Amino acid sequence: MLAIRFLVLALLCYAGWYVIRGYRKKKQTSFIPDPDTDPQDVLVEDPVCHLLIPKHQAIRLRKNGVTYYFCSEQCCDEFAEKTKQGES
Numbered sequence: 782m783l784a785i786r787f788l789v790l791a792l793l794c795y796a797g798w799y800v801i802r803g804y805r806k807k808k809q810t811s812f813i814p815d816p817d818t819d820p821q822d823v824l825v826e827d828p829v830c831h832l833l834i835p836k837h838q839a840i841r842l843r844k845n846g847v848t849y850y851f852c853s854e855q856c857c858d859e860f861a862e863k864t865k866q867g868e869s
């Protein structure tokens with residue numbers, strides 16, 4: 782009799798654990814950040830040296846409503862210089 786009780790209890794524990802585990806798994810997958818919305822994980826290309834840099838580390842330059850990203854101030858200056866020549 783005691784053995785059956787123990788078995789039922791064990792089964793209930795297992796079922797409960799299974800539900801919790803499944804719930805956790807579901808929750809985790811829904812919290813994975815979208816690469817398009819998380820700036821930490823997005824790689825951007827430097828238009829001067831074509832290096833890929835994480836967006837949050839890049840140097841930004843906004844020109845004609847477009848944001849450009851650079852690996853260094855040097856590349857940023859070079860790009861600004863180039864685009865200046867081509868404009869007028």
Ligand SMILES: [Zn+2]
Pocket residue numbers: 827829830831832851852853856
């Ligand atoms: Zn660069």
